[in-house]
Amino acid sequence: MKNDFIIPDDIISSKIFYIRKQKVMLDFDLAELYKVETKQLKRQVRRNLERFPGEDFMFELTPEEYNISRSQFGTLKQGQNIKYAPMAFTELGISMLSSVLNSSDAIQINIRIMRIFVNVRQLLSDTTEIRLEIEKIRNELFNQGKNMEIVFAYLDELSSKIADHSTLEVNRKRIGFKP
Template sequence: MEDHFVSDDIITNKIYLIRGQKVMLDSDLANLYQVETKYLKRQVRRNLERFPDDFMFELTPEEISRSQFGTLKQGGNIKYAPMVFSEQGVAMLSSVISSAPAIAVNIQIMRVFTKVRQMLTDNTELRLEIEKIKSKLDNQDKNMEIVFRYLDELLEAKYHPQPREPIGFRLKG
């Protein structure tokens, strides 16, 4: 299985965000599995009941025309709409494409998806912590503003004392 190793970076760069889902293209998966794209599509079509819409969907012409995928742009005239697979769809592919390279790469893809999900979770937690710190700083800023305003009032009172009536006896004279 080691001879089918693909770097995590290569897999990560083949994960796209489409319709709010992290997905991989059929052509990228076929390339990683070392099979032809038409073979992958044929196996999926023969087992469509295993691939509900949240596992796999085909790109619309609009999605293809504004795609971010260099491979689609180079192809020019596309005969069949590309299929894209979510993490669950990629996992399901292992039940319809079971060559040694496909199994090895599929395990690696699952691990990459897990890492990506963990990075997103870590980033969300980090963002929440930053927001807490910002909120605390905002509150401290407000408190400091009040303290400085009070100090300004005290200084103003010290340098510009209001005239007072003298205390004590007055001699009339």
């Protein structure tokens, strides 16, 4: 890999967005990473549409999604105009891009992006496992609280029985030898 191609992982991961319940990267961000023009990337994708068979590989943003991405992510510089809606590439679609662009630089960048997607997936998995553990502990504590309430209720009942029993002994007549 060339030294001029070293891009920090945090820059690449900052270009991953969550759209339509999928982690995606937008065409102009990918073009920037691959060091090609966006129109060239789009042209290559359109020539090889069979490699992108469905929305699990690539989809074009709707005008609403595009406007949201502009305002929330600041995806366009002021005054920049786009003729066509941006394409959003999923992890599967990005893996196909290296074969469409077919350059050694594109392959190297693709490898980095794939590794970052794997890291993001692992982080999400770890977070889910931690949430499940916290929920398990919360349930155990809740059950312990209920168990403690039962124990205290039983102790209260037992102590009231003992108190009732001791008052009965005081009021009872003694039987047997009286001194």
